[in-house]
Amino acid sequence: MVSLFPRRLRDKIWPEPLPPLASFKGQTVLVTGATSGLGLAAAVHFATSGARVILTSRSLSQGSSAKEHVEQRVGIVGQGKVHVMELDMSRYSSCVSFVDQLKHSEAGHTGLDVAVLNAGLVNVDFVQSPEGWEQTIQVHTLSTVLLGLLLLHWMRLKRKGEPKPPHLVFVTSRKHLLPDVTAWMKWSTQEGILQHLNDERNWASGEIDPNYSESKLMLTYAVEQICKRAAGSNERVDVIVNTVCPGLVNTDLGRSVSKMSWLMRLFVSIYFSVLGKSADYGARSYVAAARTSEDEHGKYVQSIYTDEEYRHLAIPNVTSNTAVRVKKMVWNEIITELEDKVPALKDLKDSA
Ligand SMILES: NC(=O)c1ccc[n+]([C@@H]2O[C@H](COP(=O)([O-])OP(=O)(O)OC[C@H]3O[C@@H](n4cnc5c(N)ncnc54)[C@H](OP(=O)(O)O)[C@@H]3O)[C@@H](O)[C@H]2O)c1
Numbered sequence: 001m002v003s004l005f006p007r008r009l010r011d012k013i014w015p016e017p018l019p020p021l022a023s024f025k026g027q028t029v030l031v032t033g034a035t036s037g038l039g040l041a042a043a044v045h046f047a048t049s050g051a052r053v054i055l056t057s058r059s060l061s062q063g064s065s066a067k068e069h070v071e072q073r074v075g076i077v078g079q080g081k082v083h084v085m086e087l088d089m090s091r092y093s094s095c096v097s098f099v100d101q102l103k104h105s106e107a108g109h110t111g112l113d114v115a116v117l118n119a120g121l122v123n124v125d126f127v128q129s130p131e132g133w134e135q136t137i138q139v140h141t142l143s144t145v146l147l148g149l150l151l152l153h154w155m156r157l158k159r160k161g162e163p164k165p166p167h168l169v170f171v172t173s174r175k176h177l178l179p180d181v182t183a184w185m186k187w188s189t190q191e192g193i194l195q196h197l198n199d200e201r202n203w204a205s206g207e208i209d210p211n212y213s214e215s216k217l218m219l220t221y222a223v224e225q226i227c228k229r230a231a232g233s234n235e236r237v238d239v240i241v242n243t244v245c246p247g248l249v250n251t252d253l254g255r256s257v258s259k260m261s262w263l264m265r266l267f268v269s270i271y272f273s274v275l276g277k278s279a280d281y282g283a284r285s286y287v288a289a290a291r292t293s294e295d296e297h298g299k300y301v302q303s304i305y306t307d308e309e310y311r312h313l314a315i316p317n318v319t320s321n322t323a324v325r326v327k328k329m330v331w332n333e334i335i336t337e338l339e340d341k342v343p344a345l346k347d348l349k350d351s352a
Pocket residue numbers: 032033034035036037038039057058059062087088089090118119120121139171172173174245246247248249250251252253254276
């Protein structure tokens with residue numbers, strides 16, 4: 001078992017370096033969930049490096065405050081380099097209309113060079129989305145996959161044949177290594193994996209895990225399929241797709257933990273503040289993921305483990321025979337749900 005304590009301290013003290021200034025000059029970068037934490041810090045990094053940045057927020061007023069923050073931090077007030085768009089990932093219709101508006105917006109007219117799908121949450125209570133799914137599954141898994149597929153289609157069309165492929169980055173978590181997927185095999189032959197995890201009776205109330213980890217593992221599985229779709233002809237990659245884990249970062253992600261006992265809140269707060277890096281440091285991993293080469297298509301970008309350690313740790317949930325079977329089932333369930341509920345996805349298939 002790898003001890004994470006020294007590595008977390010190392011990450012906290014010696015962060016990922018930022019690329020030279022102007023590395024993203026003239027590029028357009030989308031960051032979802034950019035009103036706080038890692039998304040906001042990533043927006044500052046990309047804008048500092050010369051990019052035009054599109055931020056998303058559930059509320060336009062919070063989005064405007066985030067835009068002001070970025071412009072002031074970077075010293076680009078009034079230059080029209082930061083844009084805000086509304087996106088609520090608890091509803092499919094919002095994801096579809098967001099991509100539609102993006103395509104027709106002034107900010108999106110050149111297409112995207114980088115899209116970072118960062119929006120996320122922690123729930124300790126069972127909360128259902130308007131689509132009928134538990135909110136973590138809805139946001140991390142179903143809506144992130146939907147957004148990824150819609151963006152992939154557009155990014156590929158816009159940039160086809162250009163020498164440098166654009167980047168699509170999915171924010172996952174190291175915690176995808178935690179769930180026990182042997183049980184998932186059984187659920188798949190019963191009510192289905194998604195339905196099992198979506199049943200309140202199977203929800204670990206008052207706990208962050210395994211709920212959070214399960215939604216990120218399902219996303220990790222789905223991104224493998226998205227990677228396959230992103231491969232172009234002649235062994236080229238049309239869009240470089242990566243997953244990234246920023247490590248433990250001291251953000252407001254655990255706001256729903258405030259509903260826990262005072263002792264648990266105290267523990268979470270001390271744990272994050274002692275071991276968590278700053279959002280500035282954590283968001284550097286997003287910048288690193290946005291600069292991967294075609295050879296790194298599909299790579300999981302992270303700094304906690306060595307590649308060899310990760311290969312070993314990923315066996316049960318990612319590469320074992322059981323994991324490969326579970327992965328296929330999870331993908332089938334996700335894509336069936338999305339194609340049933342979102343006609344725009346069917347249209348993409350027809351026009352492919
Ligand atoms: N912090 C960590 O240690 C850590 C570690 C590994 C991975 N991550 C991942 O990093 C990402 C960012 O987390 P963070 O730590 O920066 O937390 P955060 O400060 O709470 O930021 C989360 C962002 O997601 C947005 N969001 C939440 N629900 C949404 C929805 N239904 N639709 C659209 N946007 C929504 C929030 O927007 P509102 O302002 O509208 O709420 C906020 O901007 C998450 O995916 C998280 O799982 C974090």
